[in-house]
Amino acid sequence: MKQQLLDRIHDRSGVIGVIGLGYVGLPLAMEFVHAGFRVIGYDVSERVVELLMAGQSHIQDVPAAQVQAAVASGSFVATALEDRLGECDAISIAVPTPLSKTRDPDMAYVLSAADAIARQAHPGLCVVLESTTYPGTTRELLQPRLEAKGLTVGRDIFVAFSPERVDPGNPTYNTKNTPKVVGGVTPACVEVAAALYESCIDTVVPVTSPEAAELVKLLENTFRAVNIGLVNEIAIMCDKLGVNVWEVIDAAATKPFGFMKFTPGPGIGGHCIPLDPHYLAWKMRTLNYKTRFIDLASEINSHMPEWVVQKVADALNEVRKSVRGSRLLVLGVAYKRDIDDVRESPALDVIRLLEERGAHVEFHDPFVHEFREEGHTRKGVELSDEMLRWADAVVVITDHKQLDYQRVVDHAALLVDTRNVTASLRPGRARIVPLAAGIRSVGGVA
Numbered sequence: 001m002k003q004q005l006l007d008r009i010h011d012r013s014g015v016i017g018v019i020g021l022g023y024v025g026l027p028l029a030m031e032f033v034h035a036g037f038r039v040i041g042y043d044v045s046e047r048v049v050e051l052l053m054a055g056q057s058h059i060q061d062v063p064a065a066q067v068q069a070a071v072a073s074g075s076f077v078a079t080a081l082e083d084r085l086g087e088c089d090a091i092s093i094a095v096p097t098p099l100s101k102t103r104d105p106d107m108a109y110v111l112s113a114a115d116a117i118a119r120q121a122h123p124g125l126c127v128v129l130e131s132t133t134y135p136g137t138t139r140e141l142l143q144p145r146l147e148a149k150g151l152t153v154g155r156d157i158f159v160a161f162s163p164e165r166v167d168p169g170n171p172t173y174n175t176k177n178t179p180k181v182v183g184g185v186t187p188a189c190v191e192v193a194a195a196l197y198e199s200c201i202d203t204v205v206p207v208t209s210p211e212a213a214e215l216v217k218l219l220e221n222t223f224r225a226v227n228i229g230l231v232n233e234i235a236i237m238c239d240k241l242g243v244n245v246w247e248v249i250d251a252a253a254t255k256p257f258g259f260m261k262f263t264p265g266p267g268i269g270g271h272c273i274p275l276d277p278h279y280l281a282w283k284m285r286t287l288n289y290k291t292r293f294i295d296l297a298s299e300i301n302s303h304m305p306e307w308v309v310q311k312v313a314d315a316l317n318e319v320r321k322s323v324r325g326s327r328l329l330v331l332g333v334a335y336k337r338d339i340d341d342v343r344e345s346p347a348l349d350v351i352r353l354l355e356e357r358g359a360h361v362e363f364h365d366p367f368v369h370e371f372r373e374e375g376h377t378r379k380g381v382e383l384s385d386e387m388l389r390w391a392d393a394v395v396v397i398t399d400h401k402q403l404d405y406q407r408v409v410d411h412a413a414l415l416v417d418t419r420n421v422t423a424s425l426r427p428g429r430a431r432i433v434p435l436a437a438g439i440r441s442v443g444g445v446a
Contacts, residue, residue, distance in 0.1 A: 125158070
């Protein structure tokens, strides 16, 4: 079985399935198409399937023209029909793994995908889980469901974990040129899964087990979460000391060894950093171990939206205004610059906290014209000179490059700058409040 599957991978006669056609799955599907495979994309969302089959793309990093060409050539088909998975020689699972309100892993999507594959499984199939999860998921949840079909892992069917490493909006690194870590249940599983990804990814990094591969992803994003937590706390310290945190960080970054630059902000967002460390923390709690670094970093990072709101309140107080009744304009609601993704964005917390204090809040984001939260759709406003003058305070949350911050400084009365976008601008009308180090005079420096 192994050699037959390897031959089908090498000669591109194999059919590749991708479950979940979102930020991870759709770019991966397109890479398999470019490598010469026929690809079946499976998604439970009829809307997503219809959109893709119409040659449109709902993912910023995948151009519509790319989808149109793949569909037109017959190399790619999107479907909500589970039985199409039975045609596949290899299947990658790229479904969401959210956290519950108690910060426990919600494995419903993974389990649903695993059950769908098990119902369609056949000898000579390779199954790779890409969804971020806790160590042990592949062996404990995926493998038993496939073995229940009477298939022996490593002989009849090949099971592995390969963590997604998607960075939306990154102009340098994409699915193809980002190294791919692969860990299989058996050596044969590693061999097959590595061959699968070597067909379309520049560099594949095999590890000895799915648990090692699962932990790789968690280490990567825990590293980032902890260091962001550290620099956010440094920002708070700098504010209390009256020191410009950006100056400190930039100066420290001139050291050519032993230092990696991280920057503070209004909180953390996205599909990885706010969530992934909690998978590791949850797993370790089941082993009676407390992940102190992770817990502390989470506490600091989750506090940053409140820190920003207090900054706004203090700045308004300086001009004898209260948050209640004030008109506020938030610039940027995506979780990071130059993308349209609002998942776990700190902007949503900032808006909610300001409104809880009685403020009237509007937002502008060139990439996000509206977003839906807790059953309510919020629509953005145009960034006009009148809107800037309307606002008692403008709050920069996401530093999109295409925004004209000089225009903001020239027309706004008060600007709370959580991303240091005003550092090199000429003086304007706005009184500028940085994330740390007090208040700047009109267009002045801290």
